[in-house]
Amino acid sequence: MSAELALIGPILAAMLAAATPLLFAALGELVVEKSGVLNLGVEGMMLVGAVCGFAVAVQTGSSTAGFVAGAAAGAGMAALFGVLTLFLLANQVATGLALTLFGVGLSALIGQGFVGIPIADVPELYIPGLTDLPVIGKALFGQDALVYLALAAVPAVHWFLYATRKGLILRAVGENHAAAHALGYKVIRIRFLAVLFGGAMSGMGGAFLSLDYTPMWAEGISSGRGWIALALVVFATWKPGRVLLGAWLFGGVTIAQLHVQGLGIDIPSQLLSMLPYLATVIVLVVISRDVARIRLNAPASLGKVFHPDA
Amino acid sequence: MGKALMGLATGAAMLALGVGAADAQEKMKVGFVYVGPISDHGYSYQHDQGRLAVEKELGDKVTTTFVENVPEGADAERVIEQLASSGHKLIFTTSFGFMNPTLKVAQRHPDVKFEHATGYKRSANVATYSARFYEARTVIGQIAGKMTKSNIIGYIGSFPIPEVISGINAFTIAMREVNPKAEVRVVWVNSWYDPGKEAEAAKALIDQGADVISLHTDSPAAIQVAQERGLWVFGQSSDMTRFGPKAHLTAIVDDWREYYVNRVKAALDGSWKSQDTWGGFKDHMLFLAPYNPAIPADVVAAAEKTRTDIMEGKRHSFQGPVKDQSGKVVIAEGKQATDEQILKMDWYVEGVQGKVPK
Numbered sequence: 318m319s320a321e322l323a324l325i326g327p328i329l330a331a332m333l334a335a336a337t338p339l340l341f342a343a344l345g346e347l348v349v350e351k352s353g354v355l356n357l358g359v360e361g362m363m364l365v366g367a368v369c370g371f372a373v374a375v376q377t378g379s380s381t382a383g384f385v386a387g388a389a390a391g392a393g394m395a396a397l398f399g400v401l402t403l404f405l406l407a408n409q410v411a412t413g414l415a416l417t418l419f420g421v422g423l424s425a426l427i428g429q430g431f432v433g434i435p436i437a438d439v440p441e442l443y444i445p446g447l448t449d450l451p452v453i454g455k456a457l458f459g460q461d462a463l464v465y466l467a468l469a470a471v472p473a474v475h476w477f478l479y480a481t482r483k484g485l486i487l488r489a490v491g492e493n494h495a496a497a498h499a500l501g502y503k504v505i506r507i508r509f510l511a512v513l514f515g516g517a518m519s520g521m522g523g524a525f526l527s528l529d530y531t532p533m534w535a536e537g538i539s540s541g542r543g544w545i546a547l548a549l550v551v552f553a554t555w556k557p558g559r560v561l562l563g564a565w566l567f568g569g570v571t572i573a574q575l576h577v578q579g580l581g582i583d584i585p586s587q588l589l590s591m592l593p594y595l596a597t598v599i600v601l602v603v604i605s606r607d608v609a610r611i612r613l614n615a616p617a618s619l620g621k622v623f624h625p626d627a
Numbered sequence: 628m629g630k631a632l633m634g635l636a637t638g639a640a641m642l643a644l645g646v647g648a649a650d651a652q653e654k655m656k657v658g659f660v661y662v663g664p665i666s667d668h669g670y671s672y673q674h675d676q677g678r679l680a681v682e683k684e685l686g687d688k689v690t691t692t693f694v695e696n697v698p699e700g701a702d703a704e705r706v707i708e709q710l711a712s713s714g715h716k717l718i719f720t721t722s723f724g725f726m727n728p729t730l731k732v733a734q735r736h737p738d739v740k741f742e743h744a745t746g747y748k749r750s751a752n753v754a755t756y757s758a759r760f761y762e763a764r765t766v767i768g769q770i771a772g773k774m775t776k777s778n779i780i781g782y783i784g785s786f787p788i789p790e791v792i793s794g795i796n797a798f799t800i801a802m803r804e805v806n807p808k809a810e811v812r813v814v815w816v817n818s819w820y821d822p823g824k825e826a827e828a829a830k831a832l833i834d835q836g837a838d839v840i841s842l843h844t845d846s847p848a849a850i851q852v853a854q855e856r857g858l859w860v861f862g863q864s865s866d867m868t869r870f871g872p873k874a875h876l877t878a879i880v881d882d883w884r885e886y887y888v889n890r891v892k893a894a895l896d897g898s899w900k901s902q903d904t905w906g907g908f909k910d911h912m913l914f915l916a917p918y919n920p921a922i923p924a925d926v927v928a929a930a931e932k933t934r935t936d937i938m939e940g941k942r943h944s945f946q947g948p949v950k951d952q953s954g955k956v957v958i959a960e961g962k963q964a965t966d967e968q969i970l971k972m973d974w975y976v977e978g979v980q981g982k983v984p985k
Contacts, residue, residue: 327834432666581981
C-alpha cells in the first residue's frame with residue numbers, strides 16, 4: 318500500500334471526529350426548526366456547553382459528568398431563548414443572534430480560570446480485532462464513544478420525527494401552529510421542549526469539542542461550527558440522513574485540506590481554509606434554486622410567532 | 628466574527644475595571660495591550676509575566692493596567708486611546724496588528740510613550756521591540772534532526788509572514804546539518820490561536836509520518852496530541868511541559884521581563900527614547916525550556932553548544948552557503964543573512980516540502 322493510500326484510514330477517522338460536533342448541533346437544530354422555531358443561537362449554546370462541560374469535568378474528574386453538564390448548560394441557554402421568544406413573543410432571529418453574542422461573552426467569562434488547563438482524554442472504544450481491519454478499521458471501530466452517540470442520534474431523530482405520534486405532533490405544530498392549536502395541542506409547550514432538546518444537543522456538540530476533540534478550553538473554541546450546523550440544516554432540507562451526509566462533507570473538507578498541505582500539494586492554504594465555507598455557500602445557492610423543494614420540506618410555520626389568541 | 632465580538636466585549640469590560648482603579652498616589656501608569664487571553668500559556672501569558680516583573684521591581688513607582696483579548700484592528704485603536712487618555716504615560720502594545728492603531732494614537736498623544744512589539748514603524752514617541760525567535764529555532768531544529776526516526780518533521784505555521792518563514796528556515800538548516808535526510812512538512816492554519824485546528828493539523832502531520840512536531844501557533848493543543856500519540860513536540864512561547872510531559876522536548880520561551888523593567892526605568896528617569904530592539908539569546912529575550920530527560924546527553928550537549936555559540940556570536944542561524952528549494956545559493960559561503968534579509972524572508976530553504984503560500 319502506498320503512503321497516500323495508507324492515509325485513507327486516518328483521514329476517515331479524523332473526518333468522522335470532525336463531523337461529530339456538527340452532527341450534534343445540526344440534529345438538535347433540525348428538531349427545533351421542525352417544531353416551527355428558528356434558533357440562530359447555536360454557536361452561543363455550543364460555547365456555553367463547551368465551557369460548562371469542561372469546567373465540570375475538571376472539577377469532578379469525570380468526562381461523563383462534564384458531557385451531561387454541557388448538555389444541561391446548552392439546554393439552559395435554550396430555555397432563556399424559549400422564554401423570550403415563546404412566552405414573551407420576542408423576534409426569533411434577533412433573539413437567536415443575541416443568544417450567540419451572549420454565549421460568546423458568557424463562555425469567556427466562565428472559562429477565565431480554565432484556559433490552558435489540561436484534562437485527561439476521553440477513552441476511546443476499541444473493539445478488539447475490528448480496529449485492525451485494513452484502511453477502515455480504526456476509523457469505524459476506534460473512535461470515542463461520543464462519535465458513536467452522535468451517529469446513533471441520526472436514526473433516533475429520524476425515527477422520532479417520522480415514526481412516533483409525538484414526532485407527528487411536533488411536525489404538525491411546525492407546519493401549522495394555528496391548526497395544531499385548534500386541535501388541542503399545546504403549541505408553546507411542544508416548541509419549548511423542542512428548543513430545550515436543541516439546546517442540549519448543541520451543548521453536547523460543544524462539550525465534545527472541549528472534552529474530547531481538543532481536549533481543552535479556549536475562548537471561542539467552536540470557531541464558527543455553530544453557524545455551519547445551522548447551514549447544514551438547510552443543506553439537508555430538514556432531513557436527518559442528509560444532515561449526516563453534510564456533516565461528513567464539511568468534516569471531510571476540513572481534514573483533507575490539512576493533508577493536502579502536509580503532502581506539499583501546491584494549492585494556497587488560505588483557499589483551502591476557505592473551502593468548507595465556500596462549500597456552504599455553494600450548497601445554499603444550489604438548493605435555493607429549487608424553491609419548490611424547499612417549500613416542500615421547510616416547516617411552514619418556521620420562525621413565525623405563535624400567539625394563542627391570534 | 629465571533630472572536631472579534633467576544634474580544635470587544637471582554638476588552639471593554641477589562642478596560643472599565645482597569646481604568647476604574649484609580650491610584651491615590653502619584654505613580655506613573657503603565658498600560659499593556661494583549662492580543663490573546665493572559666491565560667493562553669503562550670504568547671500573551673509571557674508578556675504578562677513581563678508586566679508582573681515591572682510591578683514587582685518598580686511597584687512603588689508605577690501602577691500597571693492590562694487589557695487582554697484585544698482584536699487587531701479598529702477596536703485596538705479604541706482600547707489604546709482609552710489607555711492614553713486616562714493618564715497612562717507608557718503603553719506597550721504587544722501584537723503585530725496593533726502597529727497602525729498605536730501610531731495613530733501616538734500622534735494624538737505626544738506626551739505619552741509607546742512601545743510596539745514585532746512591528747517596523749516608529750515615530751518620536753513610538754519604539755519597537757521584538758525577539759530573534761529564529762535563534763532558538765536553530766537549536767530546536769538541531770534537536771529535531773537527532774530525535775526523528777521517520778525523517779519527517781511536521782511544522783504547524785500560523786501565517787506565512789517573514790517571522791514564521793525565517794523560523795521554519797532556521798529550523799530546517801540546523802536540522803539538515805545533523806541529518807541531511809530529514810525533511811520538514813508545513814501546514815498553515817491561518818490563525819495564531821485556534822486550538823481545534825492546531826490539533827487537527829498535528830494529527831494530519833502525524834498521520835503522514837511525522838514523528839516530531841514543531842509549531843508557530845500559540846495554543847498547547849498540538850502538545851496534547853503528541854503526548855497522546857507518543858511522539859515528540861516543541862512548545863511555543865512558553866514552557867508547555869505540563870500539557871505533555873513525555874512528548875515535550877523543550878520550548879522556545881519568550882522573556883520580556885528584563886526588557887520591560889529597563890524600559891519602564893528609562894521612562895521614569897527621563898532617558899527613554901524611540902528605538903528599535905531586536906534581541907536574542909544574549910539579550911535574555913528568549914531562552915529554552917528545560918530539556919526532556921529523554922533527550923540523549925550528547926544531543927543536549929550539542930544543543931547547548933549551539934545555544935552558547937549563538938549567544939557569543941560564534942554562530943549565525945543563516946550562515947552561508949544557504950540554498951533555496953531550487954538549489955540556488957541565496958546566502959553565499961562565508962556570508963550571513965542580513966537583518967533585512969531575515970525580516971523580509973519569503974522563500975523556503977532546501978529541505979522544506981511544498982511552496983510558500985503567496
